[in-house]
Amino acid sequence: MWIRLVASAAALELVGLLAWSLVSPSRASAEESLFFAGKTMRLVVGMPPGGGVDIYARLVQRYIEQHLPGKPSIVAQNMPGAGSLRAVQSLAASPDDGTVILTFSSSLVTESIISPERVKADFRTFSFLGNVAEDSRVCFVRAAIAFKNWPEFAQREGVVFGGTAAGTSGNLDVAILRNLLGVKLKLVQGYAGSADKRLALEKGEIDGDCAGATSLPDGWVKTGKVSVVIKHSASAMPGIPPTVPYAGALLKDPADRRVYDFLVTPQLFGRLFLVSAKVPPERLATLRKAFDAAMADPAFRAEAAKLGLAVSPTPGAEVDKNISALYATPPKIIARAMAIARE
Numbered sequence: 184m185w186i187r188l189v190a191s192a193a194a195l196e197l198v199g200l201l202a203w204s205l206v207s208p209s210r211a212s213a214e215e216s217l218f219f220a221g222k223t224m225r226l227v228v229g230m231p232p233g234g235g236v237d238i239y240a241r242l243v244q245r246y247i248e249q250h251l252p253g254k255p256s257i258v259a260q261n262m263p264g265a266g267s268l269r270a271v272q273s274l275a276a277s278p279d280d281g282t283v284i285l286t287f288s289s290s291l292v293t294e295s296i297i298s299p300e301r302v303k304a305d306f307r308t309f310s311f312l313g314n315v316a317e318d319s320r321v322c323f324v325r326a327a328i329a330f331k332n333w334p335e336f337a338q339r340e341g342v343v344f345g346g347t348a349a350g351t352s353g354n355l356d357v358a359i360l361r362n363l364l365g366v367k368l369k370l371v372q373g374y375a376g377s378a379d380k381r382l383a384l385e386k387g388e389i390d391g392d393c394a395g396a397t398s399l400p401d402g403w404v405k406t407g408k409v410s411v412v413i414k415h416s417a418s419a420m421p422g423i424p425p426t427v428p429y430a431g432a433l434l435k436d437p438a439d440r441r442v443y444d445f446l447v448t449p450q451l452f453g454r455l456f457l458v459s460a461k462v463p464p465e466r467l468a469t470l471r472k473a474f475d476a477a478m479a480d481p482a483f484r485a486e487a488a489k490l491g492l493a494v495s496p497t498p499g500a501e502v503d504k505n506i507s508a509l510y511a512t513p514p515k516i517i518a519r520a521m522a523i524a525r526e
Contacts, residue, residue: 212252214465215252215253215465215466215469216252216253217253218253218280218466219251219252219253219254219255219469220252220253220254220255221253221255222253222255222256222282223255223256223257223258224248224255224256224257224258224282224283224284225257225258225259225260225277225282225283225284226240226243226244226257226258226259226260226284226285226286227260227262227270227273227274227277227283227284227285227286228240228259228260228261228262228270228286228287229262229263229264229267229268229269229270229271229285229286229287229288229291230261230263230267230287230288230376230377231261231263231375231376231378231379232261232376232378233376233377233378234376234377234378234394234398235318235377235394235395235397235398235454236267236286236287236288236454237261237376238398238490238492239286239315239316239454239492240259240286241259242315242483242486242487242490242492243286243315243456243474243477244257244259245486246477246480246482246483247284247473247474247477249477249480250472250473250474250476250477250480251469251470251473252469255282257284263375263376265348265350266288266290266291266294266347266348266349266350266351266354267287267288267291267350267351268291268302268304268350270285270287271285271287271291271304272303272304273285274309274458274459277459279459279461279462280462280463280466281458281462281463281466281467281469281470283458283459284312284456284457284458284470285456285457285458286454286455286456286457287455288350288351288352288449289318289352289449289450289452289453289454289455290350290351290352290355290449291304291306291350291351291449292306292448292449292452292455292506292509293355293445293446293448293449293509293520293524294349294350294355294524296509296510296512296517297517297520297521297524297525298349298350298521298524298525301349301350302350305510306457306506306510307503307506307507307510308460309457309458309459309460310457310458310459310460310462310467310499310503311455311456311457311499311502311503311506312456312457312458312470312471312474312499313455313456313471313474313475313478313496313497313498313499313502314452314453314454314455314456314496314497314502315453315454315456315478315494315495315496316397316453316454316492316493316494316495316496317416317450317451317452317453317493317495318352318395318449318450318452318453318454319395319396319397319414319415319416319418319420319450319493320352320356320393320394320395320396320414320415320416320447320450321393321394321396321399321411321413321414321415321420321423321427322344322356322360322391322392322393322411322412322413322414323391323392323393323394323399323403323404323409323410323411323412324336324342324390324391324409324410324412325384325387325390325391325408325409326407326408326409326410327387327390328342328390328391328410330410330412333412333413333428333433336366336412337364337365337366339366339367340367341367341369342366342367342368342369342390342391343368343369343370343371343388343389343390343391344357344368344369344370344371344389344390344391344392344393345370345371345374345379345380345383345384345388345389345391345392346370346371346372346373346374347372347373347374347375347376347377347380348372349524349525352393352395352449352450353377353380353392353393353394354370354372355446355449355524356393356415357370357393358446358523358524359415359430359443359446359447359523360393360413362522362523363430363434363439363442363443363523364413364430364433364434368391371388371389377392377394377398380392380394381400384409391409391412396414396420396421396422396423397491397492397493399422401491404422404423404424405422411423411424411427412427413427413428413429413430413433414427414428414429414430415429415430415431415447415450416429416450417429417431417432422491430443430447431443431444431447438519441516442516442519442520442523445509445512445516445517445520446520446523446524448509451505452502452505452506455502456474458470467499471498471499471500474499475496475498478494478496
């Protein structure tokens, strides 16, 4: 009799647990909806308006709020400074309840590894919502800088490129051109972002720049206003002539190639979005679910295509793993990358 009662009690407990497991997701969803309802969230953009980081940020802003329970509103706030480090560090003083999302220059991740004394941020301590797309980058010059092929361009001296700040993708691209590929470029620092550098190029203040292929103005390549000299992706890139060489293929020394692969890793991370690691697990799950839903939204895909923006999303949990793997890079490679990035 006692055994039968114990068995019955155990069965009732199991039924109760099963019932709770079925009810709790909807209850959690209701709680999340109640939390977000009426809220005004912030999407902090670590670069100035007009560049690739900003364009992707505003696209995500318009769709992720539609997929969050409670339908909160999201306000984008540009906070440039120190290659977007200012924005990253601002999270420490921001609410850690999931109402503040950040996007920034992904090259800051490698900078945090090779220059930890300058970039005081460990990206393993953040929680990533995901990555919208790779940031497939190219380097280009204005039409006045005529050349027939890569070897001819690589031998030229005095070509002036624009720079923003140490740690930004454009500055790192120039460091790769100068130190791994031997191009004798001059770098003029101080431009606020890619939009400012485009204006400088049009005025003839600088001869060239490096940027995400999707952030190049419509028609610049097609009309011959600029010529793309090199790309940092082995894959074919829409709108970029197939004759443009892939930088990685030009490096014959395996040691150089390993350092190059490390330095261009931010392109694979691309357009990252994150929140504070202190955001509660259930809130993080809600944010990640909304991010994934936005990425799959046909309207989001259609608008991205209309803007000429690539979409190849990576889920947040996978980004977390990729970030941890990058921090495990062998010290010898990090030391060489450090010397190149700091030049």
